[in-house]
Structures are given as structure tokens and as C-alpha cells.
Amino acid sequence: MREWLGVSYVPHQLIIFISNVDRLFAMWQAVYPDSYVNATAVNGNSYTTQSGTILDQYSRMTCFLLQRMSSANAKQLSLRFITTPKAPFGPAQAFVT
């Protein structure tokens, strides 16, 4: 992120304008666009997923079945659902790739 901002030190108040879960995710995606859902075994069961199952960005997420929702799709969802009007990043849809 320091490289992305072109400075060696980023004061707290510059970064922490906006923070809650999905928004932080969108902001993080903007800062680190090359790192996304790594294929990993899940820890613990959920209603539909057995512990140890390897999930990657193309795994279908339940119970959102109808349009085959996956993490890859959710990456694009941010274009439609996530917007961030406040500084310093500006509208999120402009920086989420």
C-alpha cells in the first residue's frame, strides 16, 4: 500500500476514513488487486460445505445458487453494490478491478 500511495509512511487518519466489512474488503481489493481467493481448505463445516473441502474463487457459494454465485462473481459484485463516496479513495467502483 505504501508503494501504491507513493509514500513511505501513511498516517492513520488518511487510511481510516471508512471501515466496515464489505467496504474494507473493496478498499483492500483496490490496494492489492493481484491477490484474491486462494484455493484453500475450509476450516469447519457449514450447512452445505464439509470441513476440509478445497474452495477457490470459482466454487459456488450457497445458498445463493440461482446465478451460480462464486467469489469470482462477487469480485464483480462490488462494481454494482459497493460505492464509497468519501475520501481518500473516492467512489469504490472506480478502483475495484
Next chain:
Amino acid sequence: MVRPCSSKHIFVLSLCFACSLALPWPLSKIYSKNINARATPATIAITGIAAEGPLRARLEIRTLQQNPDQWNLYLLAMQAFQAMNQSDPMGWYQVAGIHGVPNIPWDNVQANPNAGGAVGYCTHSSVVFPTWHRAYLALFEQAFYACVQKVVATFPAGTLRDRYATAALALRIPYWDWAQIPPVGQSAIPASITTKYINGLVTPTGVQNNVINPLFRYTFHPLNGSDMLYNPWASWPITYRYPNSDNSVTAVSQPSLLTSVFDSNLRSIREGVYNMFMLCDDYAFFSNDAARSSSAGCYTSLEGIHDTIHNFIGGTNYGHMTWLWWAAFDPVFFLHHA
């Protein structure tokens, strides 16, 4: 602060936020689910708000509150959302229930017979924590917006309805920025979330005062104890935050204690966010709280920080927000996650 899993509630040891590595109990032996139901196709498309026009911003809750029409409409829509029939798949109860209890299929998506009878579709401690909850929010926002439109239609034709129809165009679910330095003299938890009653609510039948704030709690209607599986949640008719008791039907939320505890920890929350952005450059570590051998310097994660918010709000006696199974019934859940 990450709340440790207390032996006091050992039966839900695996269910508290940040503790899902402590799995698994043979939950399938505790209760059963009909996993052999005939496969029926899913029917509900997750579209978010499929409205024409430009993208609209989700606003910080304190910003949204500055627009009186949007704020009034937001409260009315939350009221209407929560009042929907508890059997309606797009109503509050069923949408919240996707995350945990009731332990039933949503939209015909059946349980995995090899998943040990786990409760809830939500994924935690995994790389799909951020993405699953993003899709979940899209569904929530879609259901919320249907309520917005219903509410607008309940106003008699005329100037007022036109005003709310205009306000609805740009209304999206707000978020609560819990790492923001609050305005001087205010808590980091906005009063709009912690105040029990609202006054001056404009409704189709006139202005109402002393209305239960739909951001303060959800009232089960009715409470179905068997859906909630365990006490005290099975006997709590409303959602609680930082309750003063962990097993009593007379428990009450303690908003003033919650706000003081939260404010005392605001700095550590902010530092966690800062650390995450500066040093968590690998999605594997950024995304979830189970990546224990973190990369150098990255000592937290999006999910880890998110866990602490859940645990603060649930408090020392484990209100609904503390546990995966019950958390999403509390209206603050979606303000936290948005």
C-alpha cells in the same frame, strides 16, 4: 480483544466469532435435519437492487441521517422488513436465518449430508468469508429495497409520496463505520443504533412518537424457541446487546455500558485496520481469522477485526451478536457488514 470461548457455554464453543477452529461437536446427534428432502430447484435470484440509473452510494449511517426523507424512509423500511411474516423467504427472519438458525434450508438449498449437521450457510475462518458475506449483503439489500418500495406505496398519492419516491431512488443500506473517530462528545456507536425509541417518525397515518427503533433490536413475532435451539436465545423474545444476564428472560441490553467499553477499545480497532492495510498484502492472510501463520507483520485480518466488533456488541453475557447462529437477527449485524 477477542472473546475467548468460555467453558460456561461449552455447547456453543464452536459458534462464537473467532473460535470456529474449535470444531466440531457431533451436532448432527443433537438435532436432525431432513437432508433427504426431494431436490427442488432454487428460485430466488440474488440481484441486489436492480434499479435503473446510476450507481448509488451506501452511506455511513450518520451521513444518511442528515437527509430527513431518506432517514425516515430507511426507518420505515426497516420496520416493514422486520414485520414481514417469519415464513417469508425474503423477510427479516428468514434472511437472517440464512446465517445460522433456524436450521432449515433457504430457497431449497439442502444441507450437505457430510457437513456434520452444521448450522448456517455462512462461511467463516475461510478464504470465502469476505465474498460470501458480500453476496449475502446483496440479498439483504435487495430484500430491504423491496420494503422501501412497499412503504412508499403505502403513502396516499400526493406530495409526500412523491418526496419519498424521490428519496427512495438513492436510498441504499447504510454502513456503520466503527473505526471512525466519532464527533466530539459522541460515542463511536451512533446514538441512532443505541436509542430504544424514535420520535417524529412520519408514517402514512401521521407522525408517531415513542416508536421502538428498528435499529435497536429485532422483536421475534413470535419467538419460536425450537428454531433457536438453545437457551437463553430460545427464550429471548428480542435481540440483546451486552445484556446484563446470560440466562434470564428478564435480561436487558446495556447500551451505555456497551458504548463505554467500545469507545475504550476504539484505538485498538483502528490500529488493527491500519495494520491490515499496511501489511496484510496476501489475500490468504487478509481474508480470514484462521490463517494463523500470518505473513510477517500482518497480525490481524478482516475477519479477525470483524470478530472483535461482534464480540464487543454481544458483551460479557453473550448477546445475539456474539454467536454465528443468532448474530444476523440483530439489526446492527448488517450495519456492521455493509
